[in-house]
Amino acid sequence: MAQPPHFGSLLKLLDDDNEAVQQGVQAALMNYQGDASDDLAALGIHLETKEAKLLSGSLHPGRQKTLREQWIMPTNRLRYPDSDHDLLESTLRLLSDFLHDGVTLRPSLSDELDLLARDAQTEVGTPLELAHWLFKSGRFVGNRVAPYDPRNSDLAWCLEEDQSNPIGLSLIYILVAHRLGLPVYGANYPGHFLTLIDSAEGPTLIDCFHRGRPVLVRKLLADHPELSDSARKAVRQPCALAAILHRVLANLNLSFNKVGRFDDAALIQELMKTIRA
Numbered sequence: 001m002a003q004p005p006h007f008g009s010l011l012k013l014l015d016d017d018n019e020a021v022q023q024g025v026q027a028a029l030m031n032y033q034g035d036a037s038d039d040l041a042a043l044g045i046h047l048e049t050k051e052a053k054l055l056s057g058s059l060h061p062g063r064q065k066t067l068r069e070q071w072i073m074p075t076n077r078l079r080y081p082d083s084d085h086d087l088l089e090s091t092l093r094l095l096s097d098f099l100h101d102g103v104t105l106r107p108s109l110s111d112e113l114d115l116l117a118r119d120a121q122t123e124v125g126t127p128l129e130l131a132h133w134l135f136k137s138g139r140f141v142g143n144r145v146a147p148y149d150p151r152n153s154d155l156a157w158c159l160e161e162d163q164s165n166p167i168g169l170s171l172i173y174i175l176v177a178h179r180l181g182l183p184v185y186g187a188n189y190p191g192h193f194l195t196l197i198d199s200a201e202g203p204t205l206i207d208c209f210h211r212g213r214p215v216l217v218r219k220l221l222a223d224h225p226e227l228s229d230s231a232r233k234a235v236r237q238p239c240a241l242a243a244i245l246h247r248v249l250a251n252l253n254l255s256f257n258k259v260g261r262f263d264d265a266a267l268i269q270e271l272m273k274t275i276r277a
Helices: 004-011 019-032 037-043 049-070 085-099 109-121 127-136 155-161 166-179 217-223 229-236 241-258 262-272
Strands: 185-187 194-199 202-207 213-216
Touching: 019 049, 049 085, 049 262, 085 109, 085 155, 085 166, 085 241, 109 127, 109 155, 109 166, 127 166, 127 194, 127 202, 155 166, 166 185, 166 194, 166 241, 185 241, 194 229, 202 217, 213 217, 217 229, 241 262
Parallel strands: none
Antiparallel strands: 185 194, 194 202, 202 213
């Protein structure tokens, strides 16, 4: 990575109109792999909103390159609902770093999950209690205002803002539960991702987006004979971690297309091809 003093001089050239200068700045910024937040903090530089947006955009190609180069997907390690949670989390952390603005200093995804699990440890003893602690309490809520915001797939942002889409909230639940040794699984329900736990009354779906609402699987199946075969399969058995990751990418691809970030959508489509869900 370039040294901080050199970075300070780059900032002065960000809006230079000379094409050759801009090419040089972009080449130099690639050394930062899309994230200059540590260097900004080291220099004590506070950027105004316009400057931060300009620098973030200039760093974005570096984040794209880093995600593409660091994406390694041995999906055999994600074939089962209870397989490699560490690999799942490290991959989600890559996505969070890619979706980050690259200029704001923030804790890593894993550190934020560790802190949340530490807070929950003395409060909960079952998966259902954890769902109540996270969602029924209002600690985390569904992002109804901007459901297609790509940041819903940035779990570090979700943990800071206390909101996300259904699968983002479900992943927070799953990853915190894993730290606490509580079995919580994904349920790849069509159109609305859910989680699946065992409760005293039997297999139970948890709808994290709707305040952790519990729904007994047997009651859902009895009350809704019109459910499709894929929906019935999704609620009867937990899905593989690979299927969860594929669903995250599919949501992100849709979000990027909705907001017109087509080059990012194309990158996500590349990554989707590496997953055998």
